[in-house]
Amino acid sequence: MNTSQESPPSGPAPVDDAGGAALVGAMETASAAIWCLAGPGLEPVWANARARDVGTGAGDLAAAVGGRVTEMAAEVARSGQAETVHGDPDPDGRAATVVLEPLRVHGQPGVLVLVEAGRTGCPQAAAALAEGDVVDQVQHSLLPPALPLLPDVRLSGSYHRATSVDAAGGDWYDAVPLGRGRLALVVGDAVGHGVPAAGAMSRLRGAMRSVALRDPSPAAVLAALDAFAGQMDDVEGASVFYGVLEAATGRLTYTAAGHPAPLVVRADGSSDFLPLEPRPPLGTLPGAPSVAATTQLPQGATLVLFSDGAVTTSGALSAAGLDRLAEVSRAAVAAPGALAGDAPGELAASIVEGLMDSEERPDDIAVLVAHRRAETTQPLELDLPAVPAALPTVRRHLGGWLAGLGMGEQDRIGVMVAVGEATANAAEHAYRGVEPGRMQVTAAVDVDGLLTVIVRDQGRWRPPDRDPGDRGRGLLIMRQLVDGVVLQGEHGTTVTLSMRLRRRPEGEEDRPGGTSTADVVVDRSGERPVVRAAGAVDMVGAEQMRIRLLEASHGGTGRVELDLTAVTLFSSAAVRVVLAMARIAGAEGWRLVVHAPEGGVTRHILQISGLGGLVELR
Numbered sequence: 001m002n003t004s005q006e007s008p009p010s011g012p013a014p015v016d017d018a019g020g021a022a023l024v025g026a027m028e029t030a031s032a033a034i035w036c037l038a039g040p041g042l043e044p045v046w047a048n049a050r051a052r053d054v055g056t057g058a059g060d061l062a063a064a065v066g067g068r069v070t071e072m073a074a075e076v077a078r079s080g081q082a083e084t085v086h087g088d089p090d091p092d093g094r095a096a097t098v099v100l101e102p103l104r105v106h107g108q109p110g111v112l113v114l115v116e117a118g119r120t121g122c123p124q125a126a127a128a129l130a131e132g133d134v135v136d137q138v139q140h141s142l143l144p145p146a147l148p149l150l151p152d153v154r155l156s157g158s159y160h161r162a163t164s165v166d167a168a169g170g171d172w173y174d175a176v177p178l179g180r181g182r183l184a185l186v187v188g189d190a191v192g193h194g195v196p197a198a199g200a201m202s203r204l205r206g207a208m209r210s211v212a213l214r215d216p217s218p219a220a221v222l223a224a225l226d227a228f229a230g231q232m233d234d235v236e237g238a239s240v241f242y243g244v245l246e247a248a249t250g251r252l253t254y255t256a257a258g259h260p261a262p263l264v265v266r267a268d269g270s271s272d273f274l275p276l277e278p279r280p281p282l283g284t285l286p287g288a289p290s291v292a293a294t295t296q297l298p299q300g301a302t303l304v305l306f307s308d309g310a311v312t313t314s315g316a317l318s319a320a321g322l323d324r325l326a327e328v329s330r331a332a333v334a335a336p337g338a339l340a341g342d343a344p345g346e347l348a349a350s351i352v353e354g355l356m357d358s359e360e361r362p363d364d365i366a367v368l369v370a371h372r373r374a375e376t377t378q379p380l381e382l383d384l385p386a387v388p389a390a391l392p393t394v395r396r397h398l399g400g401w402l403a404g405l406g407m408g409e410q411d412r413i414g415v416m417v418a419v420g421e422a423t424a425n426a427a428e429h430a431y432r433g434v435e436p437g438r439m440q441v442t443a444a445v446d447v448d449g450l451l452t453v454i455v456r457d458q459g460r461w462r463p464p465d466r467d468p469g470d471r472g473r474g475l476l477i478m479r480q481l482v483d484g485v486v487l488q489g490e491h492g493t494t495v496t497l498s499m500r501l502r503r504r505p506e507g508e509e510d511r512p513g514g515t516s517t518a519d520v521v522v523d524r525s526g527e528r529p530v531v532r533a534a535g536a537v538d539m540v541g542a543e544q545m546r547i548r549l550l551e552a553s554h555g556g557t558g559r560v561e562l563d564l565t566a567v568t569l570f571s572s573a574a575v576r577v578v579l580a581m582a583r584i585a586g587a588e589g590w591r592l593v594v595h596a597p598e599g600g601v602t603r604h605i606l607q608i609s610g611l612g613g614l615v616e617l618r
Contacts, residue, residue: 036103038110042073051115069098069113076100077109103196104234112196148177149501150449151377152247154339154406155183156503157368158348160356170197170238171307171364174205176212181247181447184212184221187305187368188240188259200234204282208242218242218255222279222290226257229283236283241305248447250297250372255290257282260311263326265333267300267374271326300374302347304329309363310355328354339371347371377405379444386426386439386457394423394441398453401443405451407501414481415453415499421474422455422495430459430493449501458492475555479584480547485556486587520544522552528559534566542573549581556584561593570602575609582614591616 033051035044076083080102101112147155157173170190175183186208190200204225211224221242229235241262243254254262254274258281261274277291297303304325311321332338332350348367355365380401384390398419402412419441426439443453478485484498518541519534529552533545545562553560562578564570578594585592592615596603606612 033115035113035115036110037073037077037113038108042070042077042111045110069100072098072100073111073113076102076111080109101196103199143172144174146502147175148183148449149406149503150177150181150183150247150447151405151445152181152373152447153183153245154347154371154373154503155369156346156348158352158366160352160365170201171309171366172201172205173305173307173366173368174208175368175370176209176216177448178212178216178244179448182216183245183247183370184208184216185243185245185303185305185368185370186240187262187307187366188238189307189309189364189366190235191237196234200232200238203232204229204235204238204240208240216244218244218253218292219290222255222257226282226286226288226290229281230286232283236281238282239308240282243305245297245303245370247372250299250301251294252297252303253292253294255279255292257288257290258284260306260308260322262306263304263329264295264297265302265304265326265329266298269330269334271330273322273326297370297372299372301372302329302333303370303372304351305368305370307364307366309365310352310367312363325351325355333371377445379442382441384439384441385436386430386459387436388424388427390439391420391423391427395420398441398443405445405501406503408503411499411501415451415497418478418481418485418497419453419455421477422497425474425495426455426457426459426493430457432460434459445501451499451501453497455495455497456492460492475557476550477555479550479555484587485584517541518544520548522548523563524552528561529553530561530563532563532566534568536569536571537564537567537574538569538571539573542571542577545574546577546580549577553581553584556581556588559585559590561595563595564602565595565597567596567602570605575605575611578606578611578615579609582611586614593618 034048035051036046037043038045072083082102083100084098097115099114101114103110103112143159144157147157149155155175157175159171159173171188172190173187175185178184186205188201188204190197190204207225207228208221211221215221222240225240225242229238237258239256239258241254241256241259243252243262245252254276256276257279261276263271263273265271274295275293277293279290280288306325311325312318329351332347332354335350338347338350348369351367351369352365380397382394382397384393395416399412399416402415407415423439423441427436430439431437437458439455439457441453441455443451445451475485475487478495478497482497482499484496486496486498488494488496517535518537520537520541521532523530523532531545531548531552533541535541537545549560549562550556552558562581578592582592594606594611594615595618596606603617606615606617
């Protein structure tokens, strides 16, 4: 929800769909200059960072690429067919290459204009590079940033864009936790290519999640998606496979529309494709019945969902392509160590890599893998003397147990550091002045992937010190690293740490990097600390705000206020920070005060996000 107080074209999302904010975020930092044209005169209504350097008016666009772009844009909006034009060389011999893509803006025809400067003589290559870069960024931004991590099932996903931009965009996968150990597993392929196909994919994925969280049954979801596709021209004809897996039992209920059935690779190395009742693609035959099938995924078996690109040869689905997928999948599952520790997180990428015989990829490939574990994870229970010498034992046992869950390295280290703070506190403070007693460390994960670690001692309760150099600092560290921290002081001290497990893509950092224009400071001149934020609080700025709030409140143990009066942009990441801090405050018995001007966009965002009842708005 990136909402700015500035006027267009720098603020609104260029497409009206559930993934619009993610789409804008990907295009904002693209190497190409991008304008979104809309309205009767096809005037610029949005521009990314590089385009804003040139200018956001129609005259600026014409000056950048030549007057022909206006005529071409009108033709693209009318015909719905993409076009590529080339501007005149500049004094340095560079020519602007312009790709015009049709799209819908608030229900009306619009045009996306991508401009990249390239050396005279190969503008087509520059255009393909620019558009391919944007499509790649958009596709990855709209795919799930992390997959659920359940004790009984390991998931991994991988997407690779087609080499040719003319064939790229629209393939997707998703995994949605439904509660009680159930998962919705989905893979699909939107019609078309490029940014419009990514936008259609985003709408379809958003509709699927919305329906699945209300009624996850395959028949209900497919019927709703079918009706949705019938109302959206760019979604009509999309294919999708949808299934609900009960992780603990392996029961899979599934259906599909115009999509091939997934592959099952069993623990003994045998494999076959699930039986599937054929059905037309979404929206192409209104009222077509959706027949759901049920199967049992044995322990140790691996389910491989895939888009058409994984099994097409010469541009068509073929028996040879299916055989090739089965062969590659069996080899990937059977590879030494493939199912050990956190290796299942790499299975999808291994399968995609095995399918690519060369650097040329004629179509997008999306693969989602669900591996049902052969053994159930047992809780960890430790009972040790509460002395510093016992801390390495806790780290060793806990580290091995967490690795067995399949956690990514960053999350695993975060949990271990948080538990280390809690156990160190027990060893250093619980029995101060008396003979050291015992401390107990238990760790368990429920069927939905919620990790809970409890550290107990029977020592003397001591209220948290307000000095951030002492116990408050330990709480600060814990609350930065896990989702929830609850501190209880009756008959000793009990620290309960909780964290929702997820599997991040390989190589992705846990925390946002880069720089931000936001200015976040702590004002300690008054009765209580006030964290003051100014400027555009984007993802990086939100992280700065989170750290300042935790520092100023000594890990949530003391009252703090948040002043957003000078904020010009308040991102969805910033909303999540305020929500998290409000929950911490509530658990500690105080209420977060947030200053946001009445009638301003920031206050409006907080209210529509449901935070009005959780914080004290002033």
